[in-house]
Amino acid sequence: MKILVALKQVPDTETKIKLSADGRSIDPTDVKWITSPYDEYALEEALRLKESKGAEVTVVSLGGDSVKDVLRNALALGADHAVLLKSDASDPLAIASALAAFAKDKGFDLIMAGNKGIGGDNASVGPMIAELLGIAQANVVVKLEIGEGTFRAEREIEGGTEMVEGSLPAVITAQKGLNEPRYASLKGIMGAKKKTIEELDGAAPAGVTSVLNMVMPPARPEGRKLMGDAAQQAADLFSALKDEAKIF
Amino acid sequence: MILVFCELKDGKLRKPSAEALSEGRRLADASGSKVGALFVGASTAGAADATKYGADVILTCEAAHLASYSSDAFATAIADAVKSKSATVLLGGATAMGKDALPRVAARLGAGYSGDVTGLSMVEGKLQALRPVYAGKAFATTSFSSEVQVATTRPNVFEAVEKPGAGVMESLPAPAGDFKAIVKEILAKGTGKPDLTEANVIVSGGRGMKNGENFAILEELADALGGVVGASRAAVDAGWGLSHGMQVGQTGKVVSPTLYIACGISGAIQHLAGMSGSKYIVAINKDPEAPIFKLASYGIVGDLFEVVPELTKAAKALGIGAHH
Ligand SMILES: Cc1cc2nc3c(=O)[nH]c(=O)nc-3n(C[C@H](O)[C@H](O)[C@H](O)COP(=O)(O)OP(=O)(O)OC[C@H]3O[C@@H](n4cnc5c(N)ncnc54)[C@H](O)[C@@H]3O)c2cc1C
Ligand SMILES: Nc1ncnc2c1ncn2[C@@H]1O[C@H](COP(=O)(O)O)[C@@H](O)[C@H]1O
Numbered sequence: 001m002k003i004l005v006a007l008k009q010v011p012d013t014e015t016k017i018k019l020s021a022d023g024r025s026i027d028p029t030d031v032k033w034i035t036s037p038y039d040e041y042a043l044e045e046a047l048r049l050k051e052s053k054g055a056e057v058t059v060v061s062l063g064g065d066s067v068k069d070v071l072r073n074a075l076a077l078g079a080d081h082a083v084l085l086k087s088d089a090s091d092p093l094a095i096a097s098a099l100a101a102f103a104k105d106k107g108f109d110l111i112m113a114g115n116k117g118i119g120g121d122n123a124s125v126g127p128m129i130a131e132l133l134g135i136a137q138a139n140v141v142v143k144l145e146i147g148e149g150t151f152r153a154e155r156e157i158e159g160g161t162e163m164v165e166g167s168l169p170a171v172i173t174a175q176k177g178l179n180e181p182r183y184a185s186l187k188g189i190m191g192a193k194k195k196t197i198e199e200l201d202g203a204a205p206a207g208v209t210s211v212l213n214m215v216m217p218p219a220r221p222e223g224r225k226l227m228g229d230a231a232q233q234a235a236d237l238f239s240a241l242k243d244e245a246k247i248f
Numbered sequence: 249m250i251l252v253f254c255e256l257k258d259g260k261l262r263k264p265s266a267e268a269l270s271e272g273r274r275l276a277d278a279s280g281s282k283v284g285a286l287f288v289g290a291s292t293a294g295a296a297d298a299t300k301y302g303a304d305v306i307l308t309c310e311a312a313h314l315a316s317y318s319s320d321a322f323a324t325a326i327a328d329a330v331k332s333k334s335a336t337v338l339l340g341g342a343t344a345m346g347k348d349a350l351p352r353v354a355a356r357l358g359a360g361y362s363g364d365v366t367g368l369s370m371v372e373g374k375l376q377a378l379r380p381v382y383a384g385k386a387f388a389t390t391s392f393s394s395e396v397q398v399a400t401t402r403p404n405v406f407e408a409v410e411k412p413g414a415g416v417m418e419s420l421p422a423p424a425g426d427f428k429a430i431v432k433e434i435l436a437k438g439t440g441k442p443d444l445t446e447a448n449v450i451v452s453g454g455r456g457m458k459n460g461e462n463f464a465i466l467e468e469l470a471d472a473l474g475g476v477v478g479a480s481r482a483a484v485d486a487g488w489g490l491s492h493g494m495q496v497g498q499t500g501k502v503v504s505p506t507l508y509i510a511c512g513i514s515g516a517i518q519h520l521a522g523m524s525g526s527k528y529i530v531a532i533n534k535d536p537e538a539p540i541f542k543l544a545s546y547g548i549v550g551d552l553f554e555v556v557p558e559l560t561k562a563a564k565a566l567g568i569g570a571h572h
């Protein structure tokens with residue numbers, strides 16, 4: 001089996017967002033970059049399939065030179081090949097097009113991605129790749145079984161989950177709960193330093209969306225503390241919710 | 249035309265669909281366009297509901313083999329409807345189905361896609377979308393250069409406004425029945441309660457709850473308020489038997505209820521990212537310095553095991569849940 005895992009480099013979740021002078025992006029100063037957390041579940045699932053069924057795992061990331069960190073880390077965890085698609089594309093469809101063009105005709109049985117790249121929060125590159133390749137998809141997956149040319153994926157929906165069955169090749173996007181990602185071993189980290197990262201031109205088409213501007217969220221109105229004992233606080237809360245907030 | 253992909257549940261229009269449809273109506277009024285509501289499934293009985301929220305046309309794509317959701321079949325049905333109506337804007341609720349199908353449709357049509365948006369406008373005939381990024385730590389305005397523009401609307405943000413439309417019914421041909429993937433089974437927990445993303449009232453518990461059994465007091469309060477229970481990641485990961493689906497935050501659900509009550513949650517940046525879009529926030533924490541208080545509309549410094557039962561008592565006395 002051949003598995004492709006798409007990895008996105010994103011700002012650490014601890015990042016305090018500041019805007020750049022251009023007013024359309026975040027200020028990258030002091031930002032620590034990580035592999036998008038959902039992509040870690042995607043990679044872990046691929047590595048587990050490699051261990052249980054035998055598979056060749058390729059990781060791919062589209063971006064600048066800095067995304068090599070993400071690829072290097074994936075090699076340390078056990079990925080077999082790493083590919084950097086050099087591009088500064090930011091539109092989800094352009095990114096998906098470049099990733100799909102890379103994957104096309106390479107015989108991947110499974111393409112794993114995160115259900116959403118945190119930060120951009122688009123949650124669209126996975127299904128777009130599936131469409132561009134004309135293959136099956138299951139998104140926000142918490143459980144995956146691979147059969148002979150088939151898959152069964154349990155995916156999160158409102159108030160529960162649903163079981164999707166389909167044929168391979170397929171795009172599966174990972175959700176928290178799918179597995180517990182491993183840590184890299186020292187041996188893995190040392191080994192990864194010797195592996196090469198293949199660099200290709202990302203060749204993403206022109207984007208169809210762009211960010212016009214970015215602003216900080218509106219400040220929340222000043223709150224207040226409720227005093228007295230628990231019964232008093234409860235009474236005050238409901239009168240405030242009724243009279244000030246007009247909720248009830 | 250502005251086309252809105254609508255979902256039915258038990259023969260009724262789902263609330264996120266009513267919200268998307270109302271927003272479609274508002275945009276159409278502003279740009280002198282028409283609104284179509286599109287329904288796909290084995291039975292589209294109940295589709296007439298869309299008239300209430302301003303649909304000029306109700307398009308139904310009905311076939312027995314569409315009884316279960318299939319990403320590729322639904323994407324085909326939706327993309328074909330966009331083409332046959334020459335729609336330039338396609339909207340849908342940012343639901344499990346909407347978020348699964350609409351990016352796929354966008355790719356099919358070479359269209360720009362903006363997910364989970366919280367504001368929309370038409371500027372010189374083109375859609376512009378406001379959406380939270382970095383889980384709400386910033387907001388971006390997206391513009392589109394494609395002919396077709398696709399967006400999903402975040403539940404609970406847009407108002408569902410009743411405004412009757414003409415509601416002319418029209419049926420569309422269904423796509424062929426050989427799917428690459430299909431839903432075989434719904435493994436719902438059957439609580440009958442709304443999902444966190446759609447709930448009006450959320451009562452969330454964190455590590456301060458101490459164990460999973462104690463969540464029963466949050467259930468009681470939530471029931472009294474007609475709400476649902478959520479959790480911080482620390483609570484979900486503590487091995488207390490809480491489901492991942494309950495997690496609120498940057499790597500959980502991003503929620504926007506009218507009222508969010510945080511019990512024993514410190515207010516880590518990743519948690520705040522998931523709930524700072526709540527209209528009113530109540531925080532109950534015994535630590536007066538807990539960061540959650542910076543966001544709280546109403547802060548209660550105290551022991552949640554004393555405060556929560558008092559809240560439940562007060563809510564029951566006022567018969568609040570009944571109004572909801
Ligand atoms: C990559 C990444 C992603 C993450 N994503 C998320 C996410 O999506 N959602 C999320 O929630 N977290 C997330 N986190 C975790 C986050 O950083 C915090 O660890 C977590 O939110 C803390 O949960 P908590 O507030 O319940 O626990 P704590 O921080 O331990 O806070 C417990 C609070 O309870 C109070 N308390 C204790 N007893 C009582 C009592 N009897 N009465 C009243 N108050 C009491 C304490 O004063 C304290 O403030 C993420 C972390 C990382 C690294
Ligand atoms: N630049 C990228 N390089 C590689 N994979 C990506 C990139 N952008 C998005 N992806 C993949 O697509 C998923 C969804 O991303 P998004 O649609 O941006 O939220 C991510 O979790 C990744 O698996």
